[in-house]
Amino acid sequence: MARRATVIKQERSQADYLLLLDAGNAWLNDRNPAKLSRGKSSVEVMNKLGYDAMALGLQDLILKPEEVAQRIKEARFSVLSANAYWKGGVELVGLPYVIFEMGGHRVGVLGLTAQGVREGFEIVSPTEAARAWLPKLQCEADIVVVLSNAGPEVDRELLRRFQGIDILISGAGQRLLQPEAVPSGALLFSADVSRPGFAGERVGVAQLSFDREGKLIGYSWRRVVITPEFAADPEIKAWVESVKGKVDW
Amino acid sequence: MSDERTDQEAKEEARASEARREIWLSIGAFFLYLILGFALMMWLNARREAAMIPTAPVAQKPIALTILHTNDTWGYLEPCG
Secondary structure, eight states: OHHHHHHHHHHHHHOSEEEEEEOSOOSOSSOTTTTTTTTHHHHHHHHHHTOOEEEOOTTGGGSOHHHHHHHHHHOSSEEEOSSEEETTSSSBSSBSEEEEEETTEEEEEEEEEOOOOOTTEEEOOHHHHHHHHHHHHHHHOSEEEEEEESOHHHHHHHHHHOTTOOEEEEOSOSSOOOOEEOTTSOEEEOOOOOBTTBOSOEEEEEEEEEOTTSOEEEEEEEEEEOOTTSOOOHHHHHHHHHHTTOOOO | OHHHHHHHHHHHHHHHHHHHHHHHHHHHHHHHHHHHHHHHHHHHHHHHHHHHSOOOOOOOSOEEEEEEEEOOOTTOOSSOO
16 A cells, blocks of 8 residues: 555656546455454545545445445545445435546546345445436536446446446456447556455556547547555554554444 | 386396496406416516526636645555645
8 A cells, every 4th residue: 555655646746637436345355454454444544545535346345334424534535336325225324426536627427336135234236326327417517537447248238328438447356457448439448456465566657638518539548557666655664563463444 | 017117128138237237346356466476476486596596616817736635544644745
């Protein structure tokens, strides 16, 4: 994570406008301190790295509802899902979308979670949620990003079915994907695939050019593999050291 | 007799005329009230709808936007960089 911080700092120093997004399954799995802290350590480090928004993944909703609510309170970034509800199906767990003002443009980011069963939550179809929320988002934003944990197959379906998506950032895939452009002009990016012992090793870097109307006119994308050649950011490294072995969260 | 009847008829005619005038005035006032109420509702509704229409985004200039994205970190602090 300390080397990820270095990558982020480098990119920030070169960008006029930058968004740092996470496509979900960020908070915990099989390792401490995330497991022990019930995702608190993950939110803490995401705050330190300056994340702007994340989509809730099914893996994040392994937490109990009260733990998720607490993590959302702690997050200094937007926690998004247009299709994950608290039990009862009335109130969304996170925000359906968020809008960032950047250089006179409004960049709207819609969050989606994979449909599945989690105790204390009701997760409905991401496709139906996109159908419901995209028109509203498109009225309010001139650049539309979908931050999706629904999986690449659903993501491709979304791009086929719905116009007006500029960028779809995909998580929860089973294999590494190359950038894909669909006939509508939208782009699909995915940074990483994880397996036990190996997670969070890659960062996607999309450099996008939009005209004054918010139309995508050019892009480049690369996957940065965070190898030991990247220097560890001292502040984050010190923080990681400080929470190793911490049991009282 | 004839003059008395004529006078009586004239008074009744005048009362009837007054009653008709009041009825017509009431009907007119009622319709005026309806029209004004309808116009007021239309005006308020138009204002509400105008307020509900999202402001169209007005972009000033082209933008170069960088998006850094991660996924499936699982809360790992190490060995994830």
